Amino acid sequence: MTTHAGQRRPARTSPAQAPTVDRTARRAARRAFRPRRRLPALLVSSLLIAAGVIVAAEVISTLVGSPLRLVDYGRAVSWLTGTSWNDPATRAAAAVISLLGLACLLAGLRPGHTSLIPLRSDDPHLVMGVTERGLRRAVAAAAADVEMITSVRRVKVRRHRVIVEAETALRDPGGLTRQVGAAVTRRLEELGPRPRRAVSVRVRSTEG
Template sequence: MTANDVCPEPSGAHRAPAETPTRSRAADRAAVRAFRPHRRIPAIVVALLLTLLGLLVAIETISGLVGRPLRWIPYDGLLAWAASTLWSNPLFLLGSAIVTLLGLALLVTALVPGRPNMVPVRSGDPDLIIGLRPKSVTRALAHAAEEVPGVRSARATMRGHTVAVTPVAHGPDGFGEEVRGAVLARLAGLDLVEPYRVDVKERT
C-alpha cells in the first residue's frame, strides 16, 4: 500500500472522474429549476378565489337538488340582464375590458419571472445544487470594479440578466472598458449558470 492509496489527492476528493457535456447541461438545468422564483402570492390569491367560487356553485347546486335553493346568486336577474343587453352596451364592454385586463395581468404575472432569491452556480453534477445570494454576487462584482486603478468606489446591481456597475472615479479619465473587463473576469470566476450582460455607467 502506497502513500497515495492511504491519502488521495485533495484535488480529486470532491470531483467526479469526468464531466460529460450532457451531465453538465443537466446540472445547469437542475440548478436553474431549483432557484426559479415562485409566484406564491398571486397563486394563493387565485386559488382562494377559485375555491370560494367552487364552494358557492356547489352550495347553490346542492340546495337546488334538495328542493331548497338558496339563490345567493341572482340567476333570474342575470339572465334577464343578459337577454336584454346588447353586445355594444357600454356597461358590457367595460366589464369585458376589466375581465380581460385581469386575465392578462395574471398571465403576465405567471410568465414573467420574479426576482430570484439565489443565483445558480455551475457545479457539473445534477445532484449538487449550488447558489449564491444576489447581494453576494453584486458585492463581489463591485469589489472587482474597485480594484481597477482610478476607481474610488463602485456599486453593482442585478436586474434580470444585466449587471449594472456604477464606478466612481478619482479623476475625469474614462475607465469604463477596464471596469467592464474586471467585472466580466470576476463573473467568469464565479462560474454562474446563466449569462449576464455588464452595463457600466461612470461617475466622477
C-alpha cells in the same frame, strides 16, 4: 416549458463533457430558483372555491326545496334577458373576463423572475446561486483590491455585463482601468456567474 417536475432526477452526464454538465446544471439552477407562483395560485383557487360554493349552495338548496337566495335570481334573469350581446355592459364584462384570463395565463406560463444568479458548477448535481447584491459586493471587493484604487463608487450587475466605477488618486487612470478590468474579470471567472458577463470599467481621477 413542458417540465412541471417537482422531482429533479440526477442528470446522466459524464464528467468529461464539461459544457454539457454546465448546461444541465444551469437548467436545473434556473428551475430551482424560479418562483412557485403560490400567490396567484392561492388567489385563483380561493376564487374557484368561492364560486363553486355559491353556485352549489344556490342550486342544491333550490333543488331540495328551500332556496337560500344568496343571489337575486329573478333580477339576474331579467337583466340577462334584457341585455343584448352587443350591449356595452356585455362587452365590458367580456373584456374584463378576457383580461383576467390573460393575467392567469401569463402567471402560469411566464418563466418568472429568478432572484438569484446561478454560478457555474462543475457538478451537475450541484446548483449554486448568489444574490445580485452578493455578486456586486464580490466584484467591488476585487476592484478595491487593486493598488491605487481609493474607492469603488458603484457596481452595476446587468444580465450580460458588469459595470464598475472606481476612483483613484492618480492623475492618469488609464493603466488602472486595465488592471481593475483584469481583476474583476478574474474574480468573475472564478465565480462563473451565468450567463457570462463582460466587464466595463471606468476609473475616475480624484486629483483635479
